Amino acid sequence: MSLFWRIYGLNALVLGAATALLLWAPVTVSVPVLLTEAAILVGGLAVMLVANAALLRIGLAPLDRLTRLMTTVDLLRPGQRLSVAGHGGVPNLIRTFNDMLERLEAERAASTARALSAQEGERRRLSQELHDEVGQSMTAVLLGLKQVADRAPEPLAAEVRQAQETTRQSLDEVRRLARRLRPGVLEDLGLTSALTSLTTDFATHTGLEVTGRFDPDLPPLTSDTELVLYRIAQESLTNAVRHSDAQHIRLTLQHEPGEVMLRIEDDGSGIRLEREGAGIRGMRERALLVGATLEISPGEKAGTRVSLFVPATEENA
Template sequence: MTKDLRETEERFRRIAENASDLIALLDPQGRRVYVNPAYDGLFGDRKAMIGSVSFDDVHPEDRERVQQSFFDTVHDGEGRRTEFRFLLPNGEERHIESQASAVFDTYGKVALVVRVSRDVTERRKTYEALQARDLQLQEAQAVANLGIWERDVQKDVSTWSDQLYKIFGVTRDSFNPGREAFLALVHREDRERVATSAKSLLDGGPALFDNQFRIVRPDGAVRTVYTRVRFDRDDSGRAVRILGVCQDVTDRKLAEEQARATEERFRTMVENVRDYAIYMIDPTGYITSWNLGAERIKGYHADEIIGRHYSLFFLSEHTERGDPGLQLEFAAIQGRYESEGWSVRKDGSRFWAHVIVTRLLDESGKLRGFSRITHDITERRRAEEDLHSYADRLRVTSRRLVEVQEAERRLLAGELHDRVGQNLTALGLNLSIVASGLPAEDYPELAARLEESSLLVQGTVDAMRNVMAELRPHALDDYGLPAALRTLAASFSRRTGIQVAFQGDAPVTSLPKPVDLAMFRIAQEALNNVAKHSNADHVEIAVKRTNGLATLSVRDNGVGFDPRRIGASDSGAGWGLLIMRERAEAVGADFSLRAEPDAGVQVLVEYHVGAGG
């Protein structure tokens, strides 16, 4: 028995090793136990595939279906045929037909699954191409509207196809397609020409003949038809049979006439456009046409510029580095080239131009030249530069305002500490001295008032310290941003009862001081908005630095809002968001807001370390 099994295995291995089909043995979990050499042609090293999961190479869109088919075979032992796609290591897709068969152990359980697969990609491509060609042929027959006719000259009998009857607007039952009946349908202005050419060709002439003429249908409709005729002649040169095809080209002829009219209108329009320089150049760059706009913008008349190379519009240094040729080369390959840059007028002056170069092809697809459109945008560029300059000045002013505001905060905090704080401390000491020297049992009411006054002074001192902390957070100066935010979170939680979770890492403290301060103030404003508007019970504050990007995030689980409607219902909230955004932009950081109704709000500040601040 063992010998027979070994011989069977050896025969299987010899067959598999020499087979062109893909043969694999899979365990019940779908792992490959064996693959034959045919796998090398698709996957390279087949030995590396031993032990791999066979489904991993299946296209993701087919994987679930292939897995289900495989495990069904493992479950019931029945063979199954599947079609799927392999996704090769190089990204190529291959279409596969596969037959899975179960191999049972001595207990009747499925021990292995033999999968024999065949690459049918080329066959599938051929089949799809044949289908496409069949479809194209059917569409051509339907769209071409071709009629076919034949005439036996000796018997003087003509036959028409159904489509030809439709083209001439007659029916097979009511119309006899003889020569005289046919000529009666030809337009009277074309009839003599058609009759004369037909008679002369019968007597002798070329084997093939093309003609175009008009017909008048019985309903009065005038149509233009194109016909191609072949004459079969006997040994003496006499025509014995005529074969022809006839096509209604009325719509095409009308379209051609409309196209010619449109082209003429377009040419007239282009020639008279004055705000754009529009001209044609040949494949080598020599100018072949010139409109009024080009004359006005460039300064050249048509008779002095046509025939010259368009490189004379470039700065000399740009011509030397090959820009004119590169533009045409790019447009020839990509179909279009667009750029902005300096252009030179006839008088040597320069202007900033927006240029579009478009490739022009003939009917055979061969390059026949380029169109070039130039627009003088010097004023627009100057306005953009002024706008950028204004934006830069605005950012500097905004940053200066923040600096002044912080200076005022520091001054006010110092005044509170040096004057009000010291006076309150002295007042507290005096109250303590008076209370200690006054017998409480003799003056109980007065002693109670003194104690109440001491508590009031202490509360005022605590409130003042909180105000000072908000005006100038000493933790930020002494310990850095994470420590200051942690202190802010704890204070906010005590004051409002809203739980605040904080995550922060020490490396953020290496940010510039203005950035630290801006992030702290933005976090302050974000928490104020949470307390006023969110109805949240949980807030997350996170500050981190990863790959040169420092990030501050303040997220709540409140009612959220629609950012598009922020100004309509609460101008205070809109003002707070504006302040946060301006603080971020003043130090060169990016500010973003993510909010949706019933989904909370996240304030996000991102600062690229090294970007300046």
């Protein structure tokens, strides 16, 4: 039954019941109207209005649920669907909306995969240029400064050595940026070694206590899955350092029944969950690429906990 005929039928039912009561009820209307008769008529009208409102509420409830979902749906949290039963205008509308959500989620996942693939390619190119061009140029500058320092008199030699030390620190920073842009250790030594290097690097350059605990019995994962795990760990550590005022960060990677869990937890000031920034939404997009689930919640005592659950399926093996 279409929505029009459903609403028409509900109103016809109420009006028909009222007409039947007027026909068979021993009630007459005097002229002028008596107070008791007016009370009965007003009471009947009130009953009609209440019954009509209740029936319309029941009939339009699926549209209310659809409206609420349309205002809150988020493609980064897939699987939000409305239950539907029966046939007709409203069930068909809900089915169409559910199908549209499936298409949008599939298109969003495909476009995100292309965008992130292009981003990783650009990162590899920049890392290679930093390593090959900038790194080699700064190395040549270091060698030239060393030769000048060896031949210069002592007051000038001290200044040259100071410039040499500054250049060496800048070269180390360039190499660190190149490693962050393209984690070569992930490709060469695997996920555990890459995460160990990442925690060590963050602890060295931030002065925070960053500890890692890694399960030695991890199932085999695809390169895309390992890259997603690494990037989410990297972004979570960066957020903890920038925004949480944390002193200790704990990173855990372990194998649980049917899934691999990555967890980053700090003891900072916590995170506001009312509005997610670009970094968190970027992590959600990466998680969708491998069918993972990302959860962000307060820690046990304080701070923020980021948990990523990657299904250990054949696609990720």
